[in-house]
Amino acid sequence: MLKMHNVMKQLGLRRFGPYLLQIRRAETVAILGPNGVGKSTLLRLLSGAYQPSFGLVCLNDRPLNNWPADTLSQNRAVLNQSQDIVFPLATGLVIGLGRVARAGDAVCNQIVASAAAMLDVSHLLERTVDTLSGGELARVQLARICAQLWDVEDGFILMDEPIAAVDPGLQDLMLETLMRFARIRRHAVVAIVHDINHALRYFSRLILLHTDGQLECVKSGLEAKHALERLYGIRLSCLHDEQGDLIMFPLRRNKSKNSQFF
Amino acid sequence: MKLVFQRYKNPTFFLSLLLVLIFGLCALRSGAVEVNWNHWSKLFAFGHSLLFSEGVTHPLDGETYVLWYLRIPRVLLGVFVGASLGLSGALVQGLFRNPLADPSLLGVTTGAACAAALTIVLISKQSMLFSFEVRVWLLPFVSFMGAFLTCMFLNIGASWLMPGSIAGLLLLGIALNALGVAVIGFCTYLATDEQLRSLSFWTLGSLAGANWTIVPGLGIVLVAVYLWCRTQAQQLNALNLGEATAASLGVLVPRLRWTVSVMVALLAGVSVAFCGVIGFIGLIAPHLARAFVGADMRALLPISMLLGALLMLTADTLARTIVIPAEIPVGIFTALLGGPFLMLLLHTKRHRVE
Numbered sequence: 051m052l053k054m055h056n057v058m059k060q061l062g063l064r065r066f067g068p069y070l071l072q073i074r075r076a077e078t079v080a081i082l083g084p085n086g087v088g089k090s091t092l093l094r095l096l097s098g099a100y101q102p103s104f105g106l107v108c109l110n111d112r113p114l115n116n117w118p119a120d121t122l123s124q125n126r127a128v129l130n131q132s133q134d135i136v137f138p139l140a141t142g143l144v145i146g147l148g149r150v151a152r153a154g155d156a157v158c159n160q161i162v163a164s165a166a167a168m169l170d171v172s173h174l175l176e177r178t179v180d181t182l183s184g185g186e187l188a189r190v191q192l193a194r195i196c197a198q199l200w201d202v203e204d205g206f207i208l209m210d211e212p213i214a215a216v217d218p219g220l221q222d223l224m225l226e227t228l229m230r231f232a233r234i235r236r237h238a239v240v241a242i243v244h245d246i247n248h249a250l251r252y253f254s255r256l257i258l259l260h261t262d263g264q265l266e267c268v269k270s271g272l273e274a275k276h277a278l279e280r281l282y283g284i285r286l287s288c289l290h291d292e293q294g295d296l297i298m299f300p301l302r303r304n305k306s307k308n309s310q311f312f
Numbered sequence: 313m314k315l316v317f318q319r320y321k322n323p324t325f326f327l328s329l330l331l332v333l334i335f336g337l338c339a340l341r342s343g344a345v346e347v348n349w350n351h352w353s354k355l356f357a358f359g360h361s362l363l364f365s366e367g368v369t370h371p372l373d374g375e376t377y378v379l380w381y382l383r384i385p386r387v388l389l390g391v392f393v394g395a396s397l398g399l400s401g402a403l404v405q406g407l408f409r410n411p412l413a414d415p416s417l418l419g420v421t422t423g424a425a426c427a428a429a430l431t432i433v434l435i436s437k438q439s440m441l442f443s444f445e446v447r448v449w450l451l452p453f454v455s456f457m458g459a460f461l462t463c464m465f466l467n468i469g470a471s472w473l474m475p476g477s478i479a480g481l482l483l484l485g486i487a488l489n490a491l492g493v494a495v496i497g498f499c500t501y502l503a504t505d506e507q508l509r510s511l512s513f514w515t516l517g518s519l520a521g522a523n524w525t526i527v528p529g530l531g532i533v534l535v536a537v538y539l540w541c542r543t544q545a546q547q548l549n550a551l552n553l554g555e556a557t558a559a560s561l562g563v564l565v566p567r568l569r570w571t572v573s574v575m576v577a578l579l580a581g582v583s584v585a586f587c588g589v590i591g592f593i594g595l596i597a598p599h600l601a602r603a604f605v606g607a608d609m610r611a612l613l614p615i616s617m618l619l620g621a622l623l624m625l626t627a628d629t630l631a632r633t634i635v636i637p638a639e640i641p642v643g644i645f646t647a648l649l650g651g652p653f654l655m656l657l658l659h660t661k662r663h664r665v666e
Contacts, residue, residue: 121562136409
């Protein structure tokens, strides 16, 4: 279980938190919120990239900074937002680096091949990353995460906008593959997403980060509608597609409200 | 298994090792004094008599003396210094995640030279107080400390002043470089005539100081650092994915930075201590190596080391044979070789982009 208890973070003059949050094993959680409200900061606190200024983040009842770095990397994987690879490594090596903390890893190459096949990047293994398109690179990075947690269970996958640079068809494919991967191994998935419908379709719980810094947890589904409307200051219309899945669609803003600025 | 054994299958390593050997033999043959196989056999006979019979039976003649006490140490020093510079260049570029980084550009070698210059000017008056051994190893130690402090300052300063900014790191390096050059200039101003002569040796760079005391020392440092680097190559590869990502993969980034800085300072500091500031090789060798074997640190580190040795050997042999019996400062030739190489590299990259 990943637990945050009254965690605060001071960054320059801004203070984030206090956050109170629990993520159970095998749970899928989407973090939503307007730009600049501290979603990435929240995720970095969860991953241990930021030390909290106050409070504790615990993974399985053990504070994150008490975990040895290599053991921690075998229990939680992080996909960061900015992923600039300066020197062009081979794609296969980048995926294999997901397992860099395991010394004498005999199954590494097998797992790299399986992870690449799962995300449909097997044909890219020999190429260097500077020749990949945005969508290919996103899949390679996701394959690295999967290789990292391939042979463990009850892990945690934390992702900061994993599918931002990917076309709609590939977005669905990637999320579906990842969720299947996580379900089989009972990994929890925590991801920052901007698309309301992705959040509704693939995640069981939504964490809404409001402009005033408040955290709100809602169940994914129709009952999240009002909370989402308050979150973004928009009105949503609900539809059901042919398969009966829920779709929420933002309505046009009230014109008279906008026109007072012009 | 393919990914693991890729680097052993790569013929580049053996090819460049072979090239270093061939170039080394050529460098041994060429110079102001003609040396042929006859002198080699004399040298072996001398060594044999030293080892297996009591007392020296036949003393060394002039050419053999030159071969043993001047030529061989000098060629070995060239190989070791070139390898040190190539290896430290690859390490610095990996550590700072920047293809422009290079010990001399970032002020690390200037820091070492600066410390050495201060030592020469301030301490050499008391030099009679120290024994010969202390004097030989004092300068290497001091310039290692200079290089190390510069590395640490870069490490801490850049992440504090401009976090995550590559441009910030380079600017800080340039600022440190300027500072070091100013201190060296001040030392030059203060120095006496005799001190000035040894100072100019540092700032121009030369392999003429080779002898059998320093060559084994540098060799041991180089081999030790290289063996250690081999164990860290995958961690440096992970660092290439970004600092935050490397940390999430279980790499202890602060410790890695710290230890790689020490290694770079060791290589740069020791080679500056023995040969002065020799630029360009630390920048060129990793770029050339990357063109041959790609960016994987496991292959890049040894190849960059060998190519550094090759470049240095060529430059030094040219420097001491073109205007026999005079000698041109080797830094001129490293730049002459390095500049066009880099341009050629950019040219091939341009084609790949198109």
